[in-house]
Amino acid sequence: MSTDEHIPVLLQPTVDALLHTPDGLYLDCTFGRGGHSRALLEKLSAQGQLVALDRDPQAVRAMGEIKDSR
Structure with a gap:
């Protein structure tokens, strides 16, 4: 692992707590390096x-x- 690699904190618990419906609209106000956003996108449906x-x-x-594009 490189020293500049970002590791999201509490990734799975955060995604589990936030994602109530895969068709929903979600807002990440602290994108950072995108770890949480990428994990949320993996769980969203095509309509999410x-x-x-x-x-x-x-x-x-x-x-x-x-x-x-979502």
Whole structure:
């Protein structure tokens, strides 16, 4: 593992607590490096949506790495 790899904290418990319906609309206001957002996208249906926000320019660049239209 590289020293700059980001490991999301409490990933699965967070996803389990937040995701009530796979067709829902979810908001990630602290995208960071996208660990939680990526995990949420894996659980969403084709109708589900995720909106992610962050003020950190590095986080905004990391958002561009996700190629998922939801």
